[in-house]
Amino acid sequence: MDNSQSKNKFISAFNNVEERMNGESKSPFHQLRKAAIKKFDELDFPTVKNEDWKYTNIAPILKHDFITSADVKTNKKAIEQFLIPGLKASLIVFVNGSYSKELSHITKQAAGIRIENLDALLKNEPELVMQYFGRFAGIDNGFTALNTAFAKEGTVIIVPDNTEVDGHIHILNLSGASGKNLISQPRNIIVAGKNSRVKIIESYHSLSEEENFTNTVNEVSVGDNSYVEIYRLQRENMKSFHVNRTQARLGKNSIFTHYSVTLGGSIVRNDTNILLDDEHSTGNLYGLYLTEGSQHVDNHTLIDHAKPNCQSNEMYKGVLNDSSRGVFNGKVFVREDAQKTNAYQSNKAILLSDTAVIDTKPQLEIYADDVKCSHGAAIGQLDDEAVFYLRSRGIGEEMAKTVLIRAFANDIFETIENEVLHDHLNHLVHEKLK
Amino acid sequence: MLTVKNLFARVEEKEILKGINLQVNAGEVHAIMGPNGSGKSTLANVLAGKDGYEITGGEVLLDGKDILEMSPEERAREGVFLAFQYPVEIPGVSNATFLKTALNEIRKHHGLEELDAMHFLKYMKEKMKLVGIDQKLINRSVNQGFSGGEKKRNEIFQLQMLQPKLAVLDETDSGLDIDALKIVSNGVNLFRNKENAVIVVTHYQRLLNYIVPDFVHVLVNGRIVKSGGKELALELEEKGYDWVTEPVEASV
Numbered sequence: 001m002d003n004s005q006s007k008n009k010f011i012s013a014f015n016n017v018e019e020r021m022n023g024e025s026k027s028p029f030h031q032l033r034k035a036a037i038k039k040f041d042e043l044d045f046p047t048v049k050n051e052d053w054k055y056t057n058i059a060p061i062l063k064h065d066f067i068t069s070a071d072v073k074t075n076k077k078a079i080e081q082f083l084i085p086g087l088k089a090s091l092i093v094f095v096n097g098s099y100s101k102e103l104s105h106i107t108k109q110a111a112g113i114r115i116e117n118l119d120a121l122l123k124n125e126p127e128l129v130m131q132y133f134g135r136f137a138g139i140d141n142g143f144t145a146l147n148t149a150f151a152k153e154g155t156v157i158i159v160p161d162n163t164e165v166d167g168h169i170h171i172l173n174l175s176g177a178s179g180k181n182l183i184s185q186p187r188n189i190i191v192a193g194k195n196s197r198v199k200i201i202e203s204y205h206s207l208s209e210e211e212n213f214t215n216t217v218n219e220v221s222v223g224d225n226s227y228v229e230i231y232r233l234q235r236e237n238m239k240s241f242h243v244n245r246t247q248a249r250l251g252k253n254s255i256f257t258h259y260s261v262t263l264g265g266s267i268v269r270n271d272t273n274i275l276l277d278d279e280h281s282t283g284n285l286y287g288l289y290l291t292e293g294s295q296h297v298d299n300h301t302l303i304d305h306a307k308p309n310c311q312s313n314e315m316y317k318g319v320l321n322d323s324s325r326g327v328f329n330g331k332v333f334v335r336e337d338a339q340k341t342n343a344y345q346s347n348k349a350i351l352l353s354d355t356a357v358i359d360t361k362p363q364l365e366i367y368a369d370d371v372k373c374s375h376g377a378a379i380g381q382l383d384d385e386a387v388f389y390l391r392s393r394g395i396g397e398e399m400a401k402t403v404l405i406r407a408f409a410n411d412i413f414e415t416i417e418n419e420v421l422h423d424h425l426n427h428l429v430h431e432k433l434k
Numbered sequence: 435m436l437t438v439k440n441l442f443a444r445v446e447e448k449e450i451l452k453g454i455n456l457q458v459n460a461g462e463v464h465a466i467m468g469p470n471g472s473g474k475s476t477l478a479n480v481l482a483g484k485d486g487y488e489i490t491g492g493e494v495l496l497d498g499k500d501i502l503e504m505s506p507e508e509r510a511r512e513g514v515f516l517a518f519q520y521p522v523e524i525p526g527v528s529n530a531t532f533l534k535t536a537l538n539e540i541r542k543h544h545g546l547e548e549l550d551a552m553h554f555l556k557y558m559k560e561k562m563k564l565v566g567i568d569q570k571l572i573n574r575s576v577n578q579g580f581s582g583g584e585k586k587r588n589e590i591f592q593l594q595m596l597q598p599k600l601a602v603l604d605e606t607d608s609g610l611d612i613d614a615l616k617i618v619s620n621g622v623n624l625f626r627n628k629e630n631a632v633i634v635v636t637h638y639q640r641l642l643n644y645i646v647p648d649f650v651h652v653l654v655n656g657r658i659v660k661s662g663g664k665e666l667a668l669e670l671e672e673k674g675y676d677w678v679t680e681p682v683e684a685s686v
Contacts, residue, residue, distance in 0.1 A: 407526025
């Protein structure tokens, strides 16, 4: 497989953008971009020959010529359908990767909390961006390189020490324009200071029926004694492509909880990587993917236990119908220093048809000797005994199956304390499984 | 109420039921006893409509309607209830939600209005009291993490909630200690009335001390080889199954 044509297209697009820059091309930030495009040139897009991309062929993505902007008319009323009803949240809206001030609404926050568009911050306080940008997401694959090379828009959230963000922050990403193929590459930076709290929703939706491509990188720093919660909600149309990387670093006594919910998209690849970088930190990764048709959803996770006395809980579940395909690859590293690690991983999937496929690979590498680690993978069909049990009480076959699938899926949301969010996610699952 | 005529059933290539005849009238309790492998559980499962059994002959009528043509849910809505030997655990589905769905499906079938949350709750509380089941169990997922006794009690609770015409209890006594046995039996006895009927499938006579049958049938090798009153159960307890088994084998 040869990606060089696509690669060159992106490189020339970069050169075009650079030519149109004025003084900015000299800025330290742009030097990062330049280094990234160079790295991209070397790395290229991954192919199935690359072990980490073995089951996910991205060639269908590269077949399209994506454009970066289009005239899209939308308004507050039109985007209501993408919001979470009843949830108290600050709303940051991006339309085809560009920040929309009119559609965004940031609620009043405590002094010092920054919730801003990366582009604005690059103009006004580039040194602040430089302080946090690229610290965690190393440029080790073509997609991260590309995102870094084109980094311009995205959300920057900075929460000072001893501060809590009021309500959730909802980053709403809308893609598409009728008859066109759009690309957007959000770059989000989340920095939670010591003893702080922030809860974020990043959701992705389509404004058209066409193929769009989103290539996101999130960098998250969870300060000592802090709590950060992120929901990644992928609800694009069934033709869209999404590559998402979330890289989090956890400080002492901190908790990072991540929920990944994939309902839409044609090819979706998520890399959710966390580094437990100081003692007594806890990482929770929960994932749910519901696929149908020819959807392909690949979830890669990496939990790196670098320090002692940390804990990680990982549970991913999938329900796959038709000829859809799922991939789960869960790496857990327990470094030599990371004694008294507690790591729990589980991946379960239900295949609803004979043609649905899942490839699952738990990968535990343990270099410490005093640890508790467990992993389990269970792939199967619906439990016939359970279906019969429900039917024997008068519940019809279709409803019995739906009840069981819903129960299997909703289990992922059991730990969500916010009732509005909990019910909304259950509702989305309910709708998708209809 | 229930008429089983010359019923034959097989699992894969193996003939299990070889011509069962049984007449159960409203108000009656029938016990079906027999050694392991005689076809008792098969009969219970066939009545409830479980997959995996091929009916090769005969018919089963419930108040004149052929139920063999019906799906398990249709049978349940018509009033057949199977208390499972091994009740299934269903994680993520609460007992209350499960029963509300089931009850309303049955009510809809009979042209009755669905019960709203408040009326359902009131009805459920009455039945909980009757069966002596704890609120904590009701809030939990169906049978999940229940003890053997709790699972059986939950079956009887469902029986009380759904009020079927015909209850088929498959080895309801298995795995129960004497206290649990009394509670479960009591639930069944409270259920009994002139309009409904109970079939108790059991290996041991023990349960029949508490749920006293009107008729006892001995099932051996897929056929009912002997029928009698409740005293037949005691005779079986005393003499074992051999004395009823032999004549059948001889006649083959």
